[in-house]
Amino acid sequence: xxxxxxxxxxxxxxxxxxxxxxxxxxxxxxxxxxxxxxxxxxxxxxxxxxxxxxxxxxxxxxxxxxxxxxxxxxxxxxxxxxxxxxxxxxxxxxxxxxxxxxxxxxxxxxxxxxxxxxxxxxxxxxxxxxxxxxxxxxxxxxxxxxxxxxxxxxxxxxxxxxxxxxxxxxx
Amino acid sequence: xxxxxxxxxxxxxxxxxxxxxxxxxxxxxxxxxxxxxxxxxxxxxxxxxxxxxxxxxxxxxxxxxxxxxxxxxxxxxxxxxxxxxxxxxxxxxxxxxxxxxxxxxxxxxxxxxxxxxxxxxxxxxxxxxxxxxxxxxxxxxxxxxxxxxxxxxxxxxxxxxxxxxxxxxxxxxxxxxxxxxxxxxxxxxxxxxxxxxxxxxxxxxxxxxxxxxxxxxxxxxxxxxxxxxxxxxxxxxxxxxxxxxxxxxxxxxxxxxxxxxxxxxxxxxxxxxxxxxxxxxxxxxxxxxxxxxxxxxxxxxxxxxxxxxxxxxxxxxxxxxxxxxxxxxxxxxxxxxxxxxxxxxxxxxxxxxxxxxxxxxxxxxxxxxxxxxxxxxxxxxxxxxxxxxxxxxxxxxx
Numbered sequence: 001x002x003x004x005x006x007x008x009x010x011x012x013x014x015x016x017x018x019x020x021x022x023x024x025x026x027x028x029x030x031x032x033x034x035x036x037x038x039x040x041x042x043x044x045x046x047x048x049x050x051x052x053x054x055x056x057x058x059x060x061x062x063x064x065x066x067x068x069x070x071x072x073x074x075x076x077x078x079x080x081x082x083x084x085x086x087x088x089x090x091x092x093x094x095x096x097x098x099x100x101x102x103x104x105x106x107x108x109x110x111x112x113x114x115x116x117x118x119x120x121x122x123x124x125x126x127x128x129x130x131x132x133x134x135x136x137x138x139x140x141x142x143x144x145x146x147x148x149x150x151x152x153x154x155x156x157x158x159x160x161x162x163x164x165x166x167x168x169x170x171x
Numbered sequence: 172x173x174x175x176x177x178x179x180x181x182x183x184x185x186x187x188x189x190x191x192x193x194x195x196x197x198x199x200x201x202x203x204x205x206x207x208x209x210x211x212x213x214x215x216x217x218x219x220x221x222x223x224x225x226x227x228x229x230x231x232x233x234x235x236x237x238x239x240x241x242x243x244x245x246x247x248x249x250x251x252x253x254x255x256x257x258x259x260x261x262x263x264x265x266x267x268x269x270x271x272x273x274x275x276x277x278x279x280x281x282x283x284x285x286x287x288x289x290x291x292x293x294x295x296x297x298x299x300x301x302x303x304x305x306x307x308x309x310x311x312x313x314x315x316x317x318x319x320x321x322x323x324x325x326x327x328x329x330x331x332x333x334x335x336x337x338x339x340x341x342x343x344x345x346x347x348x349x350x351x352x353x354x355x356x357x358x359x360x361x362x363x364x365x366x367x368x369x370x371x372x373x374x375x376x377x378x379x380x381x382x383x384x385x386x387x388x389x390x391x392x393x394x395x396x397x398x399x400x401x402x403x404x405x406x407x408x409x410x411x412x413x414x415x416x417x418x419x420x421x422x423x424x425x426x427x428x429x430x431x432x433x434x435x436x437x438x439x440x441x442x443x444x445x446x447x448x449x450x451x452x453x454x455x456x457x458x459x460x461x462x463x464x465x466x467x468x469x470x471x472x473x474x475x476x477x478x479x480x481x482x483x484x485x486x487x488x489x490x491x492x493x494x495x496x497x498x499x500x501x502x503x504x505x506x507x508x509x510x511x512x513x514x515x516x517x518x519x520x521x522x523x524x525x526x527x528x529x530x531x532x533x534x535x536x537x538x539x540x541x542x543x544x545x546x547x548x549x550x551x552x553x554x555x556x557x558x559x560x561x562x563x564x565x566x567x568x569x
Contacts, residue, residue: 009236009296010427010490016258016330017237017428020337025432028344029403036351037399040378043358050363 227501235422235493237336238295239270243419250275255338259297260329261288270332279309290328297332298325336429339421343410350374351406381405381538389542390549397545400440404433405538408485412530415489416523424533425489427482434482437541438475445548477544481537488533492526 254271279293289300386394
């Protein structure tokens with residue numbers, strides 16, 4: 001019976017404890033809220049934010065570095081391409097210069113050859129003319145000498161006339 | 172009627188009995204045992220009758236119920252206890268005196284006279300004393316019905332005493348305040364860049380857990396404004412659950428008055444934060460209008476049963492744990508054999524360790540369910556299965 005009595009008070013909330021719990025709990029909620037939870041939660045939040053910031057900054061730095069690296073690579077590639085281009089251009093220029101020079105040299109050589117040929121032809125003609133003149137002179141001298149010899153006596157002159165007369169056929 | 176009955180010695184597993192008793196509130200089984208009051212185990216020679224019987228049930232209940240003084244050890248006039256203030260709201264106004272004026276009496280034999288009114292302490296409830304003592308010398312007028320149930324007929328003043336539970340509530344609140352203000356100071360002193368140390372390092376994960384995994388997870392982004400409330404409830408329950416494991420301490424979280432107040436706060440928060448979806452679920456359920464007259468009252472009852480279950484869960488879990496431990500220790504006295512002690516101690520130690528887990532678990536469950544209830548009340552109208560989802564969460568928590 002006594003136990004029954006106790007049991008009843010076990011599940012029967014006492015007014016005193018309800019009153020004090022309400023009072024103390026509300027007071028505790030207010031005091032902790034103001035002097036503990038607010039600064040603690042703010043500090044935790046600030047720290048989380050600072051960690052987040054640090055992480056995102058590090059992330060950004062890493063990204064920047066990667067970008068920089070890729071930029072560098074790009075620049076390197078570009079430089080390499082530029083160099084190749086330059087070399088190609090130089091080679092082309094060299095080739096063209098050489099080709100032109102060759103061309104010019106050929107043309108000069110051709111001109112020189114042509115001049116030389118012309119000169120040779122001229123010299124040849126002159127030489128032939130001279131030769132002809134010499135031949136004529138020589139012929140005349142020979143003819144003179146022959147004539148002199150042929151006409152050295154009367155008989156001979158008569159023989160000749162007769163000969164010539166023979167040839168002249170008076171028809 | 173305070174005969175020292177060893178009601179439980181007849182049947183062996185005492186703690187199972189007490190456990191069932193508390194959980195089912197089965198009053199009937201006690202009455203049956205009351206009939207059989209033969210001193211079975213003390214059945215030795217004649218002097219057995221002189222031996223002072225120890226009523227384990229009485230002691231067990233004394234340990235889990237609220238008292239007007241903080242008792243440490245000893246019985247009767249040899250008891251060592253801290254007297255606590257008694258505050259009574261009588262028809263003659265407020266009355267103050269120290270509980271020591273009752274001289275550790277809880278049987279209504281010592282009368283204290285204040286403000287022209289006389290008071291007695293009967294089973295730690297304070298009544299106005301009767302004019303004259305009854306045949307047992309108690310200034311209490313009681314009546315027994317045919318079932319043997321005792322009803323005290325004396326009127327009682329409203330009792331606002333600083334009882335053992337209230338004292339522990341205040342002490343634990345002061346402890347919480349000191350612990351968390353020192354934690355807050357640590358942040359101020361060490362700045363936010365140094366990692367937390369000591370208490371700060373132990374408590375910070377719990378604070379973050381309540382904030383992220385309870386408030387944010389169950390209430391949503393709006394949950395931040397409930398974080399201070401949830402944290403206060405969590406740590407108040409936790410510290411008192413842990414304090415309650417200490418033998419001389421009060422069983423505050425196992426007192427239904429305490430859990431009632433917290434459950435009412437949860438109910439109030441749920442109700443005042445209820446959004447359109449919450450109320451439409453209650454007053455315009457997704458069902459044919461014909462069954463609305465049945466459904467709407469059920470939904471309204473449902474809003475009350477949720478915090479009611481919170482109240483019972485914490486109270487019953489903590490009380491049951493304490494009863495098991497005290498019953499296991501009580502086995503030594505019931506069997507009157509020192510050879511039972513190792514077994515009792517081993518089991519009690521096991522249960523005590525389990526209780527440490529339960530202390531954390533119950534604080535967690537109470538706050539988690541509170542946040543789920545608030546979250547479901549604040550739910551915005553969206554997917555249809557949200558209600559099912561909430562139901563699952565609640566089911567998991569049990």
